Amino acid sequence: MIPAEFNYARVSTLDEALTLLAQNEDAKILAGGHSLIPAMKFRLIQPPLLVDIGRIKDLSYIREEGGQIRVGAMTTHYQIEASDLLKEICPLLPECAGSIGDMQVRNKGTIGGSLAHSDPAGDWPAAILALNAELVAVSKNGERTIKAEDFFVDLLTTALEPGEILREIRINKPNGRTGHAYMKMHHPASGFAVVGIAANLSFNGNNKCKAANIGVTGVAAKAYRATGVESALTGVNLDDASIGAAAAHATDGADANGDLFASADYRRHLAEVYTKRAIAAAMKSVPSA
Amino acid sequence: MTKYVGQRVKRTEDPRLIKGLAHYVDDIGLPGTLHVAFVRSMYAHAKINGIDTTEAFKAPGVVAVYSGKDIATKVGPVPCAAALPDLKVPDYRVLATNKALFVGHPIAAIVATDKYAARDAVDLIFVDYEELPAVVDVEAAANGGTIIHESFGDNVAYKLTSGEGDIDAAMKAADKIVSQKMVHQRLAPIAMEPRGVLARYFPGEEELTVWSSTQIPHLLRTQLALMIGIPENKLRVITPEVGGGFGSKLNVYAEEALLGWISIQLGKPVKWIESRRENVQATIHGRAQVGTVEVGVKNDGAITGLRYNVVADLGAYHQLLTPAIPTLTGLMLSGAYKIPAIQMNVTGVFTNKMSTDAYRGAGRPEATYVVERVMDVIARELNLDPIEVRRKNFPKADEFPFHTATGLDYDSGDYDGALNKALDLSGYQSLREEQKKARDNGKLIGIGVSSYVEICALGPSQAMPAGGWESATVRIEPTGKVTVLTGASPHGQGQETSFAQIAADELGVDLNDVTVIHGDTGIVQYGIGTFGSRATAVGGTAVLIAIQKLKEKASKIAAHMMQCEASSLSFEDGCYTKKEAAAASVTGKSEPVVPVGEGPAGALNDVPTPTNGRHKLTIQEIALAAHVAKEIPPDTEPGLSATYFFEPKNFTFPFGTHVCVVEIDKETGETKIVKYVAVDDCGKVINPLLVDGQVHGGIVQAIGQALYEEVVYDEQGQLVTGELMDYALPKASQMPWFETDRTETPSPVNPLGVKGVGEAGTIGATPAVVNAVVDALSAYGVTHIDMPIRPEKIWKLIR
Known part of the structure; x- marks a missing residue:
């Protein structure tokens, strides 16, 4: 379990990092290292250069700004899990963070690293999709924002261009009557999501669903929004029957993975069950008026 | 006398x-050490x-490269100590010579100045493979197909029939024959510390020292001496801290001899x-058996006979005890x-696996x-309570020693007692009542029960491949410190800890005065191992x-020092006392004594002489x-030590x-263990x-087998569960709370009355978990599920 030889640069500014990335097309950014280092140890990847961005100031923060929640890319899972601010204004993020790996992983792994890695069974993509987040990428050419639904392109592939670094995650502060939940079946060995469903629902005065965002991870090559479920929920009074009917669309159009632990059939079934449960839990989480 | 025990x-x-202060093999650094990496199939x-x-060879830092042909005649084969009639024993060279027989089979060894250079050079060795069909399915392999060791003519390593009694008559006498096929899936032991070897040869002294993470330092020394061809008295094996073995380090591995x-x-x-x-x-x-059990039963649940036809997946070669395990x-x-x-x-079968x-x-x-x-299948077939079927067939507590039709004599037991306590x-x-209510609520x-017996204290030498005794030397040093x-x-x-408890009580000294030393053949007399x-x-x-x-x-x-007969001395709390003096001390005439545990001050001139007149030492x-x-x-040797080999x-x-x-x-088919109760009887308990620790760990590994773990090779013999991202080792967060208790039935086999508990959990717990799952699914007509019970298996049965 020894990686191939690589160069290592620890930078102190984002600009330095961007310069190195621009000069070295195959360089990899080292954030928390919890996906990158194992892959290197198995020699699945052999990057010639690691650019360690762990010492750059101001990439690790959680703040409210302009009606948005802004989370720095280097914020650890644990910092999100433990954030009182997020527990109050966007509890889906701490809930999702708490389900990642184990304490050691949560102490080192970062939200930005996880998103940029885009593991098909990673937890964050589901939550980010359900929250309609925007991801801020920065390069030598400046900054751009990418919508969450455009960010996940394929297996381990994101919309980030070579030379770009994911800098920040922005989420519009939920308002009105909203409810969230993240429900996940843990793989017994890896702890990754066999399926993970993030639900973000908003309601009218009654139990009528005004809008629904459902993020699905673990099922296919990349995380996706279950648009079939969302439209089946929107404008509908939610009860067991309507939730069940909507959840049946959880894997519409998705090419489900099969593996030793869960066949494609079973995974589709799990996605449906966990979607149902996530929606029910999200409803329960709505503060009583 | 039992202050500690x-x-x-x-x-x-x-x-x-x-505190991280222990020394494992990898913590031992010697100047100029070279590092080895293996090319594996x-x-x-x-x-x-x-x-x-x-x-x-050209790569930076590489010092030497060895392949199978280089050393085929220089290092002896990996040994197998199991002796069975007509056993086929393949020639297991330390590096593959003509064929690679399993994924991970070592093919070449690279020696380099650091471990990174050694690993990098692995990618620079080019093996010209000609892939052959892999033998993976053990039942198929028993019946023909591709042959792994061509000279044997088939893949069957041995066939063996064991047991006593007229089985055919027993089956005829039964009212019913109950039968069930079961798979015992292949498991990986996964000790927290993997194996590791450090070897140092002094050419001048012609002495080789091998540090290895092993359970059997002395047996390893003997075998390595034979494999390498070095005199055994020039070879020292040191076992520093070992981070778990679970049997996986009860072996002699190719890498140990090679290093x-x-x-x-x-x-x-x-x-x-x-x-x-x-x-x-x-x-x-471990494990890897596929078998069918047939049991003859009377209508009242009494068992007349049991037959088990089983195919054991041995893998490609015999390691030390491979064929003996089944x-x-x-x-x-x-x-x-x-x-x-x-x-x-039993049919032992070769496959292209470890x-x-x-x-x-x-x-x-x-x-x-x-x-x-x-037993649960029988209860279901006869519509009896599984507890009653067990009770019906238990020997009573007064029937011990109890002879079994497998040729053993169980030493002591009270199976009803442990069962009753667990219930x-x-x-x-009330669990059964709750279960009914819960079922009514959908x-x-x-609820699963398992009443197990296991065999420990291996064992009498007659029943073991190479000695079943164990040795101890106990020495009291001049300063009064006790070395075991x-x-x-x-x-x-x-x-x-536990041996120090035994020694401290028996000698009447402080626990902290006892040091237990093990795992160094240069210091410790020959022993067998743990x-x-x-x-x-x-x-x-x-x-x-x-x-x-x-x-x-x-x-x-x-007696000599106190000028009396040994028979007039009593021994208590670490002191020899003249019996008349003991009586006198009651009236307050005893003299001050060096407190136990502090010992004499150490300087030789503090020898308590003259002792004339002393009544207590x-x-x-x-x-x-x-x-x-x-x-x-005059007729006594100086020094104070004794050695004993217990058989x-x-x-x-x-x-x-x-x-x-x-x-x-x-x-979803997910299983959650909501309650776990274990009542174990391991004889007298030292600590x-x-x-408790052994029982907890054992149950965890048993639950691991029941629900999570399986080494999976695909049809090409590729190892699918090659790392802990896939091989589902149980985690603390997946475990229930264990309620443990004991009954205590001393063993008459040894004077301590102890039996052993290292494996009890792994042995007793697996069927309890599976029986509980099958019981939960009985409403669906489920009578058996093979392990590991992944949720998908349950989902498929009940959807």
Whole structure:
């Protein structure tokens, strides 16, 4: 379990990092290292250069700004899990963070690293999709924002261009009557999501669903929004029957993975069950008026 | 006399382990050490047409490269100590020569100045493979197809029938024959510390020292001496801290011999530390049996006979005990029951996989699973309560020693007692009522029971491949400190603590005055090792008897010093006292004594002379006198030490009952253990804390087998579960709370009355969990599910 030889640069500014990335097309950014280092140890990847961005100031923060929640890319899972601010204004993020790996992983792994890695069974993509987040990428050419639904392109592939670094995650502060939940079946060995469903629902005065965002991870090559479920929920009074009917669309159009632990059939079934449960839990989480 | 024995004494090993101050093989650094990396087969079955090492030789830091052909005639084969009639034993070279027979089979060894250079050079060795069809399915392999070892003509390593009684008559006498096929899936032991070897050869002294993470330092020394061709008295094996073994280090591995041999070639220290991937590929696996059990039963549940036809997946080669492990299954097929006739027909089969061998329980978990699983199947078939079927067939407490139709004599037991206690503790009756209510509410609750017996204290030498005794030397140093040298080689079990408890009580000294030393063949007399739940029952007894021998001598010296007959001395709290003096002390005339535990001050001029007139001497004072040797009887050797080799007359047979309650998620098939109760009887208990720890760990591994773990090779023989991202080792967060209790039935086999508990959990718990799951699904007509019970299996059965 020894990686191939690589160069290592620890930078102190984002600009330095961007310069190195621009000069070295195959360089990899080292954030928390919890996906990158194992892959290197198995020699699945052999990057010639690691650019360690762990010492750059101001990439690790959680703040409210302009009606948005802004989370720095280097914020650890644990910092999100433990954030009182997020527990109050966007509890889906701490809930999702708490389900990642184990304490050691949560102490080192970062939200930005996880998103940029885009593991098909990673937890964050589901939550980010359900929250309609925007991801801020920065390069030598400046900054751009990418919508969450455009960010996940394929297996381990994101919309980030070579030379770009994911800098920040922005989420519009939920308002009105909203409810969230993240429900996940843990793989017994890896702890990754066999399926993970993030639900973000908003309601009218009654139990009528005004809008629904459902993020699905673990099922296919990349995380996706279950648009079939969302439209089946929107404008509908939610009860067991309507939730069940909507959840049946959880894997519409998705090419489900099969593996030793869960066949494609079973995974589709799990996605449906966990979607149902996530929606029910999200409803329960709505503060009583 | 039992100030320590029976007490929850905290492990004296723990502070160094917790603080990270312990020394494992990889923590030992020698100047100039070279590092070894292995090229391992990427195919399960392939002809090796050539190995091109040119590029690797040129790589920076590479010192030497060895392939199979270089050393085929120089290092002896990996040994197999199992002796079975007509056993086929393949020639297991330390590096593959003509064919690679499993994924991970070592093909070449690279030696370099650091471990990084060694690893990099692995990618520069080009092996010309010619892939052959892989033999993966063990049942198919038994019946023909591709042959792994061509000269044998087939893949069957041996066939063996064992058992006593007229099985055919027993089956005829039955009202009903109940039968069930069961798979005992292949498991990986996964010790927390992988294997590791450091070898250092001194060319001048012609001495080789091998540090290895092993459970058997002395047996390893003997075998390595034979493999490498170095005199055994020029070879020292040191086992530093060992981070778990579970049987996987009860072996002699190719890498251990290779490192020793390479060090001799190069005259330098060489080190290899196994990676986790290598650990899953090339450290022995366990279990891997597929069998069908048939049981003849009377309508009242009485068993007339049991037959088990089984195919054992041995892997490509025999490691130390590979073929013998399934025979242990045959020994334990009587379980906790009176079964008049038992027969096991086992076929050991070669496959293109890593060898199977002893993994915690080693053959007994399979037997217990077969018996305890089928007891539930019988109960279902006869519409009887599973508890009653068990009770019906238990021997009574007054029937011990109890002879089984597998040829064993169970030493002592009270199976009803343990069962009753477990039922009380779990509230079995009310659990059944709750289960009914839950079912009415649409919930799937299952209750599983397992009443196991296992075989420990391995064992009488007649029944073992290479000695079943254990040794101890006990020495009291001039300063009064007690040194215990044990031939057992604990690797996490805590015998440094429990043996010190035995010694401190027997000598009447402070626990902190006792040091237990093990795992160094240069210091410790020959021993057998730690496995088969034997260390305390056999090794602990050796310590006890060595102390008794030592005390005989001490009392002679004491009598001489106090000028009296040895018979007029009493020994208590570490002091020899003249009996009349003891009486006098009651009236307040006794003299001050050096407090126990502090010992004499150490300087030789503090020898307590003259002793004329003294009526009381501590054993630690006597030790000093024995070393100074001015005041010992003329016919007595100086010094105060004794060595004893204890040969047990029988095995011991611990037992117990476990109760498991599960709840199954009807929609997803997920199993949750909601209650777990274990009542174990391991005879007398030296340290309840250690026993609890062993039981907890054992149950965790048993739950791992029942629900999570499986080594999976695909149809090409590729290892699918090659790392811990896929191989589902159980985690603390997945475990329920364990309620544990004990009954205590002393063993008559050894004077300590102990039986052993290292493997009990792994043996007793697996069927309890599976029985609970099957019980939960009984409404769906489910009578059996093979392990590991992944949620998808349940979903498929009930959707």
